[in-house]
Every structure is written in C-alpha cells, then in structure tokens.
Amino acid sequence: MASPSLELQGAIVSRLKASAALTALNKGRVYDAVPDNAVFPYVTVGEGDETSDDVDCVDGFEISLDIDVWSRATGFPEAKAISDEIRKALKTPDLTIPTNALVSFRHRQTRFLRDPDGLTSHAVMTFEAIAEQP
Template sequence: MASPSLELQGVIVARLKAWAGLSASVNGRVYDSVPKEDLRIAQTGAGWPYISVGEGDETSDDADCIDGFEISLDIDVWSRAVGFPEAKRISDEIRKALKSPDLTLPTNALVDFRHRQTRFLRDPDGLTSHAVMTFEGFAEQP
C-alpha cells in the first residue's frame, strides 16, 4: 500500500511539469531534490526560477472502517528576478494548477485538497525571492 502523501507528491510534480502556465517560466524545473549548487559561480544547478517540494506531514485521522490521513505540503518557488513579481506569478499558476478537482491518486482516494496560504520572503542572500505555498488535503486508503 502506497503512502498517500507520497502518491500526492508524485501527482503534484507531474501536474506542475505539464502545466502550460508554468512551461515558459520554469520549463519543467520542478524538484524534490534540487541539483547541487556550483560554488564557482554561486549558481544553483537547477537554473532560475524553479519549484521545489518542501516540508510536509501526514497525520492519521482514522474512523470506523476508514484509514484517513490529513496531509500538509509546502511547495517552494525560487526566483532571482528583481523583487517579487516573478515569484508571485509562478505561485499563482501553481495555485491554479493544483486547484483543479481532477487530481487523482493511483491507489488512494484524495477526498479534499486546497491551497491554504502563500508567504513571500526575501532570502538572506539579498538576491533570491522565495514563495512558500502551503496546501492541505485529506486522503483515504482503500
């Protein structure tokens, strides 16, 4: 039996890589593990901008005859463009891509999935804009 949060992550990554509204800006740069930085040029191996799967958790919420899981997942947007406009445009496209009701897990049932909040941050390097998007859902195992 597959973990609901693992299945959800796979579906999300596939959706974001295929989403037309993200193709011009991130060009498929959606990562669980971001390619290593080249310290000689102080540049991430990912290229800019990019999306990464961030922190998450899966909490059991069982009921009679139902193995349920509350899932929380962060998706991060990373940009080196001036200011926040690029990070805000990309995060809006992510929200649109993931609010679609047709997110289907291979073996588990995704009952609910929604965007909770987006925080925009300036990273300490003074160059990087960062959006942290939090999504929440509920899944049931068969």
C-alpha cells in the same frame, strides 16, 4: 499499500510539469532534490506532514505539503506569477491519486519571503489534503 502523501506528491509533480503556463515561466524546473547546477527560477516540493485521522473502518490522513518557488529576478513579481500558475494548475481539474482516495485538496496560503542571501525571492505555498487508504 502506497503512502497517501507520496502518491499526492507524484500527482502534484506530474500536474506541474504538464502545465504549459507554468513551464513558460520556469522552463519545467520542478525538483524534489535541487541539482547543484540548478538555474533560477525553479519550484521544489518542500516539507510536509501526514497526520493519522482514522475513523471506524477508514484509515484517514490529513496531509500538509509545501511547494516552494525560488527566483533571482528583482523583487517578487516572478515568484508571485509562478506561484499563481501553480495554484491554478493544482486547482482544476481535481487531482487524483492511484491507490488511495483523495477526499479533498486545497491551497491554504502563500507566503512571500526574501531569503537571507539578499538575492533570492521565495514563495512558500501550503496545500492541505485529506486522503483515505482502501
């Protein structure tokens, strides 16, 4: 049986890489592990958690997943533009996952931060999902 959060991550990465509007901004750079020679801007699938939410006859999960945007452009405009395209790409059509049932998926918040290096703008986007295993 496949992990719901792993399936969700795969669906998200596929959707982001297929988004023409996002690719125009980040050249298709979506990573799980960032290569040493990565060019800015890029997107990473960040931290997350999976909490059991079982009820009678249903193995349920509450999933929280961060998607991070990394930019070296001046200020926050590039990070904000990329994060907006990510939100749009994941909003419609509804995501599906291969084995498990994705009951709900939504964008909860985006935080914009200046990294300690003083050069990098960073957007942390948090998404929440409910999934059920068959």
